[in-house]
Amino acid sequence: MEDTEKQVPEQWFVFFKDQLLLKREITEKGEVKYCVPYDTDILPVKPATGDTVHEVLLPSEVTVRTFAVEQLITETEEWMMIGLRDSYEYITPEEYKAAGKAYQILYWDQHSRFCPSCGTPTEQKEPIMKKCPSCGYEIYPHIATAIIVLIRRREEILLVRGRNFRGTFYGLVAGFLEPGETLEQCVQREVMEETGLKVKNITYFGNQPWPYPSGLMAGFIADYESGEIKLQEEEISAGAFYSKKNLPEIPRKLSIARKMIDWWIDN
Ligand SMILES: [Zn+2]
Structure with a gap:
C-alpha cells in the first residue's frame, strides 16, 4: 500500500569550508536547541546547479546528503553556521559523526x-x-593515519602543549604514520622525536575518525622506559609529567585524547 510506505527522512549537511549549517529552534519550554536540518525544513540556500550533492553512506535511519556553498550563510534567528569542531557541543553524537564524514567527503571532492x-x-x-x-x-x-599516545610513569602521565593546538590545553604526544611503519613503531619514533623518551608496553586503546581535514587517530597506552624529557621545540612548546592532583587544562570531550585521559583518571 503506497500511502503507508514510510518515507526515509533526508538530513542535509551544508558546509562553507569547515562551517556547518545548523537550525535553531526554541522548544516548548523556551530552551534553545540546535540541529542539522531535514528535507522538511526550507534551507536558506540551495546547491548551485552543477554542484555535486553527495550522499553520505552511513548505518543510519536517515539518508544523509551534503553539499558545499561558496559563501558563509548569514546568521538569522533560525539559522547559523558553526565550525565543525564546535558543532560537537551543539548537535547529537550521531550528527557530529555524520558531519565529520560529510566534511571529509566534501574535502576529498574539492x-x-x-x-x-x-x-x-x-x-x-x-x-x-x-x-x-x-x-x-x-x-x-585519502585518510591520513596518526597515532596518539598516553605515556604513564608511575602515578603520572606525560602531557604536552603542541604549537599547533587550538586553545590553551595540554594534550598527548601524536604524529603521522610514515610509509612502512607499524603503528607501534610510529609510537616509539614520535615519542622519541618529540620528547626524547623511550617507551615500552605499547597497547592499543581505540581509534577515532579525525576529520581535520581527513584523518584517523589510533590511540595507544605506553609506559615510560627511560630518558630525560627533551622537547622538539618546533612542535612542542611545553611538556611534563603530571599527576591526577595537578593536571593542567586538558583537551575537550570530542577527542580521543580526552577519552584516554579520562580512562586513566578513572583507573
Ligand atoms: Zn588520468
Missing part, C-alpha cells in the same frame, strides 16, 4: 577534481570513488 596522474578532470563514479576517464586512475578519499 581536492580530487583532476587526475593526479594525467591531469584530466575526474568523474564521480560511486559515493566515494572517482575515476579518470582518460587513464582509468581511480581515486578514493
